[in-house]
Amino acid sequence: MQATTVVVDYDYASGKTTIHDSRQSAKEFMLNGGSGIYTAMRTVSNGRRVFLFEDHMQRIVNSYKMVLADGQHGNNTVEQWSTLLRPLIRRGLSMYGGDGETKITILVGKSGVHIQLAKLQEPTSASCWVRFVGGKRDHPEAKDLQWVHEREVLERLIVPPINEVVLVDSAENVQDSRFYEGTSSNFFAVRRVRGQEQLQSTFMNYELISAPLDSVLLGTVMKLVLRICEADGIPVRHQSLVELGVWKGAFVTSTSRLVLPVKAITYGDDGQMSQKLDAENPLVMHLRERVLNMARERSTEI
Numbered sequence: 001m002q003a004t005t006v007v008v009d010y011d012y013a014s015g016k017t018t019i020h021d022s023r024q025s026a027k028e029f030m031l032n033g034g035s036g037i038y039t040a041m042r043t044v045s046n047g048r049r050v051f052l053f054e055d056h057m058q059r060i061v062n063s064y065k066m067v068l069a070d071g072q073h074g075n076n077t078v079e080q081w082s083t084l085l086r087p088l089i090r091r092g093l094s095m096y097g098g099d100g101e102t103k104i105t106i107l108v109g110k111s112g113v114h115i116q117l118a119k120l121q122e123p124t125s126a127s128c129w130v131r132f133v134g135g136k137r138d139h140p141e142a143k144d145l146q147w148v149h150e151r152e153v154l155e156r157l158i159v160p161p162i163n164e165v166v167l168v169d170s171a172e173n174v175q176d177s178r179f180y181e182g183t184s185s186n187f188f189a190v191r192r193v194r195g196q197e198q199l200q201s202t203f204m205n206y207e208l209i210s211a212p213l214d215s216v217l218l219g220t221v222m223k224l225v226l227r228i229c230e231a232d233g234i235p236v237r238h239q240s241l242v243e244l245g246v247w248k249g250a251f252v253t254s255t256s257r258l259v260l261p262v263k264a265i266t267y268g269d270d271g272q273m274s275q276k277l278d279a280e281n282p283l284v285m286h287l288r289e290r291v292l293n294m295a296r297e298r299s300t301e302i
Contacts, residue, residue, distance in 0.1 A: 005029070005118040006096040008088050012112050017088065019095055022116065026105050027155075029116045030148040036109035037063040037143050042120050042255045043102045043302075044295045047093060050104065051255075053300035055220040057081045059143060060108060066142045068110055085113070090302050092117045103256065107145065120256055127279035128163035128260050130187070130252060132242070132267040135167045136180055140217045151183040158183075162266070164252050168242060174267045178240040180211050182252055186222035187211070190249035190283045193235065206248065206283035207235040215240070221253040221291065224298065228290045234283065249281025251288070258295070259288040 005022045007029070022029070030038060039056045043049060050056075057078040064076050089104060092115055096102060101120040106113065133154060137147060154165045166187045169177035181187055189209040196205045208229055210222075229236050250262040263279035266272070278284075 005116050006092050008092040008113075008115040008117075010084070010088055010113045010115075017091070019091060024116070026103060026116060026118055027148075029105060029114075030107065030145060031152075033107040033114060033145055033148075034109055036107055036145050037067050038105065038107050038145055038148070039063075039143055040255050041104040041106070043093075043104070044299050046100065047098070047102050049296065049299035049301050050089070051295055051299045052220045052224065053302075054078060054082070055223065056106075057085070059220065060106070063142045063144070064108060066139075067144050068108065085115070086302060088113070088115055089117075093302065123163070123257055123260055126261065127263040128252070129161045129264045129266065130164045130166050130182070130250075130262050131157055131162050131271045132168045132171050132174055132177075132179070132265060133157060133165050133271075134169065134171045134177075136169070136215075137167070137217070140181065140215060143217065154183050157271070161264075162271075163260070166252075166265075168267075171267050171271075172269050174242050175244065177242045178211070178215075179242055180240065181216040182254075185252040185254040185257060186216060186219045187252050188222075188225070188250060189243075189247045190251075190281050191243070191246050192248060201282055203234070203282040203286035206281070207237055208283065208287075209240070209243075209247070210236055210238050211240040212238045219253060219255075221255065221258060224291060224294065225253060225259070225287055228287060228294075232286075232290070244275040247275075247277060249278050249284045251284050253291075259284070259291045261285075261288065 007022045009018045039059050041056050044051050096117040103118050103120040105116045164182040166182045167180040190206050261279040261284045266274045
């Protein structure tokens, strides 16, 4: 019988690896992970490859420098982490043996690494609702496990039809606010390029609106979206003022969601007000398809 999840533990000092079944969810695994850093990856090609593996290794390097500078893992480079983690992930995937794609959550502490392999929970619909809530992360540049605990109160607001909570300066005065990021995602908005409002609606007539890069955690899918925009000549404005009446579309990005269009944003103290958006906006659809098509191209065989 397939376990709910599989956990791989590795101790730096002894070099010992243990693998065991677990009934913990990904959230429980992180909440019980103590202090340290984390990253969450996904497989593609039916579990044979890992999407944006090298980007996740770089994320570990960056976060390790900021949070675990005195840890016992002395060689903090992409190559060293890749050499350590690839065989551990491979062994975990072999034992897990689940159908479809797998979510791989890596916790890095001062004395060792813990890896959980679980069924990837992909979105059940082609678009979603998000709720704007007042707040901001103190240290968005690092994937610190402390954030997993801090965001618990926000996650209680994620009830159908809400798929994600996005932080803004003020949910009550949202039009005077700046937006930041979701509890487990990055948020983008889309608006018409000024002066092209009367032209035919194609993805090239729109521009992407992003939070300033130093105000959010740069997720791996977020970075891929920005690379695609640069390659495709799509203008990107890092100005996070909320302009609900101007935005024509929006989407969130994450490991499990990839690019998930937003069809409505709720806001206000109780989330009682809402703004509908075009979930099939041409630029949102273009970026969604580009990311999907790049899933195999930007993946690593494990």
